[in-house]
Amino acid sequence: MSTVSQTVIDIIAGARPNFMKIAPIIRALDERKAAGGRLRYRLVHTGQHYDARMSGDFLEQLGLPMPDVNLDVGSGSQAELTAAIMTRYERLLLDRPSSLCLVVGDVTSTMACAIAAQKVHVPVAHVEAGIRSGDWGMPEEINRMVTDAITNWFFTTSETANDNLRRAGIENDRLFFVGNTMIDTLLAHMDRLRPPAFWDEHGLRKGGYFVVTLHRPSNVDAGSSFACLLKAIGEGTRDLPTVFPVHPRTRKTLEALESLPTNLIFVEPQPYLEFNYLVRHAKAVITDSGGITEETTVMGVPCMTLRNTTERPETVSVGTNEILGTDPANLSRALDRLFAGSWKKGGIPALWDGRSGARIVAALEDLFPS
Structure with a gap:
C-alpha cells in the first residue's frame, strides 16, 4: 500500500x-x-x-x-x-x-x-x-x-x-x-430558483397548486392501495393542479393503473433549481421523503408526510411538517384543515x-x- x-x-x-x-x-x-x-x-x-x-x-x-x-x-x-x-x-x-x-x-x-x-x-x-x-x-x-x-x-x-x-x-x-448542510445548499441557491419549463403550459400560479412526491414501497408498490391514495390526493386537493415528479419505482406501479385523477400532472424528476421553485411556491407538499420535509420547514410551506415515522422529528416539533401515516382518510382530513386555514406556521430549527x-x-x- x-x-x-x-x-x-x-x-x-x-x-x-x-x-x-x-x-x-x-x-x-x-x-x-x-x-x-x-x-x-x-x-x-x-x-x-x-x-x-x-x-x-x-x-x-x-x-x-x-x-x-x-x-x-x-x-x-x-x-x-x-x-x-x-x-x-x-x-x-x-x-x-x-x-x-x-x-x-x-x-x-x-x-x-x-x-x-x-x-x-x-x-x-x-x-x-x-x-x-x-x-x-x-x-x-x-x-x-x-x-x-x-x-x-x-x-x-x-x-x-x-x-x-x-x-x-x-x-x-x-x-x-x-x-x-442541505439547508446550506437551499439558502445559497434560493435567489436562483426558477420555474420549470411546464410552468405556463399547465397554468401554474404561486400558491395555487400542490407538489407530490411518493416512492416508499408501503405507498407505491401495491396498485390498489396506491390508487386509493391517488384518489384521496385528487379529491382532497379540490381540483387544484398537483405536480407529481415521478420516481422510477413509482412509475412502474403508475403505468398499471387504469384511472387517475385528472388534476395530477405527472412529470419527470426535476433538476434542483426547478424542483425547489415548485416547492417554495406550492400551497402544500404531500410526500413520503425525509429531505423534502427539511426544505419545506425552512421555506415555511405546509408539508404532509405519508409515513408512520420520521427520522427528522424537528420538522414536526419545530417546522411545518405533520406525519399522517398511510391511511388516505388521514390525508383527506389534513387537506380539509389546510383549506380551512388552520395549518401551523412553524419555525426553523437551531443552526x-x-x-x-x-x-x-x-x-x-x-x-x-x-
Whole structure:
C-alpha cells in the first residue's frame, strides 16, 4: 500500500440528495484552500444512482466539480450494490489511500464506503449522523445504524440526533452539532430558483397548486392501495393542479393503473433549481421523503408526510411538517384543515442557518492539524 503524502478527504456521493449535502462542504474546503488551508478532497461518485443528464444538471446547478472518481457500480439488489461499492472503493483506497472517508446521509453508498474504509484503517466521518426513524423496515435505517456503529466523528443536524448517539455510548468529544448542510445548499441557491419549463403550459400560479412526491414501497408498490391514495390526493386537493415528479419505482406501479385523477400532472424528476421553485411556491407538499420535509420547514410551506415515522422529528416539533401515516382518510382530513386555514406556521430549527459546511470544515481542520 502506498502512503498518504497530504491530508486528503474522500467525499462520498451516491445519490441525488448526497450532492445537495456535500456541496457546502466542498465550497468551504475550496474557500479554505484559497486562504492557505491544507485540507484537500477527492470527490468519489459511487454511481449508485447515475443518470448522465440529471447528474450533469445537478453538478452544474450546485456548482460542483466533476467527480475525481466514479466507481460506476450501476444498479442491483441491496446486497449486490453494497458488495460492488465496497469492492471498488476498497480497491481505490488500497491503490490511492486517503486520510479520511467522509460520508453523508443514509444511502447504501454511505454504509458501504464506511465499512470499506474502516477495513483498511481509514477513519470515517458521518455528516447527518444520529438520525433515527425506529423503522427497521426502511433500508435507510439499517444504513444509518451500521454507519454510526463504525464512525469516528459525527456531524449532526439536531440535538435529537446528539441524544440518539449519546444513548448509544458516543462520547461528546466525537460529536459536532453543526446544523444541516442541505439547508446550506437551499439558502445559497434560493435567489436562483426558477420555474420549470411546464410552468405556463399547465397554468401554474404561486400558491395555487400542490407538489407530490411518493416512492416508499408501503405507498407505491401495491396498485390498489396506491390508487386509493391517488384518489384521496385528487379529491382532497379540490381540483387544484398537483405536480407529481415521478420516481422510477413509482412509475412502474403508475403505468398499471387504469384511472387517475385528472388534476395530477405527472412529470419527470426535476433538476434542483426547478424542483425547489415548485416547492417554495406550492400551497402544500404531500410526500413520503425525509429531505423534502427539511426544505419545506425552512421555506415555511405546509408539508404532509405519508409515513408512520420520521427520522427528522424537528420538522414536526419545530417546522411545518405533520406525519399522517398511510391511511388516505388521514390525508383527506389534513387537506380539509389546510383549506380551512388552520395549518401551523412553524419555525426553523437551531443552526439551520447556511453555515453548516463551514462548521464541518473548521472541525476537520482541528481534527487534522498540520
